[in-house]
């Protein structure tokens with residue numbers, strides 16, 4: 001007998017873990033860029049301005065990835081409690097369609 005629900009939850013967990021790794025390496029790269037490890041800040045003003053604006057882009061990437069990591073960790077905790085797909089606000093079911101689109105969704109559309 002194959003437990004379909006268990007398999008799909010395992011796959012989901014795997015997907016989320018893969019995504020976590022992907023996001024961590026993205027953050028690592030962004031922070032490496034911000035700290036200018038491979039690309040030291042130059043003294044020439046126009047070039048330096050370009051580097052600084054690039055840093056701001058990297059910071060946005062960094063923050064977006066960090067907040068997604070937070071959401072994924074929260075969802076992994078919900079999976080452990082057997083509460084995956086249950087809205088954290090109204091405790092209603094989060095529609096499968098929404099979970100397909102946003103696997104780390106913690107709320108239903110109405111509560112989002």
Ligand SMILES: [Zn+2]
Nearest residue numbers: 087090108111
């Ligand atoms: Zn809800």
